[in-house]
Amino acid sequence: MALTREQLIDTAVDVLSRFGLADLSMRRLARELDVQVGALYWHVKSKQELLVDVAAKLLGSVPRPATPVPAMAPLAIASLLQQLRTALITVPDSAEVIQLAQSMRPDALAPLGWLLEFLQLAGIPREQALFARHLLLNHLLGSIAAHQESQALAGTPEAEGNTAELGLEAFEYGVRVILQGLSLEHAAVGA
Amino acid sequence: MALTREQLIDTAVDVLSRFGLADLSMRRLARELDVQVGALYWHVKSKQELLVDVAAKLLGSVPRPATPVPAMAPLAIASLLQQLRTALITVPDSAEVIQLAQSMRPDALAPLGWLLEFLQLAGIPREQALFARHLLLNHLLGSIAAHQESQALAGTPEAEGNTAELGLEAFEYGVRVILQGLSLEHAAVGA
DNA sequence: ACCTGAACACCGTTCAAGT
DNA sequence: ACCTGAACACCGTTCAAGT
DSSP: OOHHHHHHHHHHHHHHHHHHHGOOOHHHHHHHTSSSSSHHHHHOHHHHHHHHHHHHHTTOEEEOOOOGGGGHHHHHHHHHHHHHHHHHSSSTTTHHHHHHHHHOTTTTTTHHHHHHHHHHHHHHOOOHHHHHHHHHHHHHHHHHHHHHHHHHOOOSSSTTTHHHHHHHHHHHHHHHHHHHHHHHHHHTTTO | OOOOOOHHHHHHHHHHHOOGGGGOOHHHHHHTTOOOOHHHHOOOOHHHHHHHHHHHHTTTTOOOOOOOOOGGHHHHHHHHHHHHHHHHTTTHHHHHHHHHHHHHHHTSSHHHHHHHHHHHTTTOOOOHHHHHHHHHHHHHHHHHHHHHHHHHHHHHTTHHHEEEHHHHHHHHHHHHHHHHHHHHTTTTTTO
């Protein structure tokens, strides 16, 4: 049966999850799917386009939180960020893939749209909500990348629980700091 | 006269500044320096090692601010971040290069050491100062990358001052939010 | 419509051998 | 000490030709 775009994306997600971005080449994908490299380009315009779909699939399992009342918006934001983190933290180089997708097609990642929505709901004007989202996103992706690096360098898994919790702690600290800073900058949030 | 490591680094900075990271290959460098590719590997262990030195050179022009009294630490931090931004904003893909250097050799970039120092001076305990620095760094590099992307997509330089100021505004907004959030999280800062 | 075969124009790294 | 020549094992993308 003929190769499908879905199959191509699924295989890409699989190779990424198991071996990382360095091993995710078009040639590797072709080998994995038992076709010639050229065949892939009938289903997909370029590797970058494929990676956008990979990013969307990585975030596909994140459910949309219920729309909060304004006073609860910061909580909804924090929990959405947590969910995004858990969806990405086990996939090597996922931060890089999301960043690329976000820069290529800013509307391709639905959960990031919700994030903007909740920030505005919290009383932040649109333009500044865009800045604020950038801030939160840079922190999310940055802390995921840092955590994965530190694990990669760890080598022998001595005290692995230790570094894993440290990564989570750093993430939550940053979210707290940013949300507090935002509520100071925009009076509308507090209760 | 023989090729030197300095020459190699300088040429790399030059190619990066003019053409970006995609064009910064060992083979391109060799062509530029009129040697064979192999020659480069006598002066440098790997491309990654070279990029660490490139990153250090990019930040080499940033002067160390005078050590502030604790109450002035946030100001010193904000001005150091500004200087880092101006050093990097004109160099394509500089954020990526800094991030790589920072992950390969966390002590190679002196100004980032100063940043940690000032955060502790502001009354933030060491461990959390490390998180806070990450937060500021992710914002700095993220906003530089975003600004350069938006310029790349702009194509025709219509209303170029507009987007340039928008990038600066987003950057300053983020720094403000983070510093305010930090001062809320750590009581020691206010005057 | 979907894929093969083969090419084009590249990569980073290594290393015997030269000077 | 410093560099060349040549190889090894890869890349992403294109495209005539096949089925």
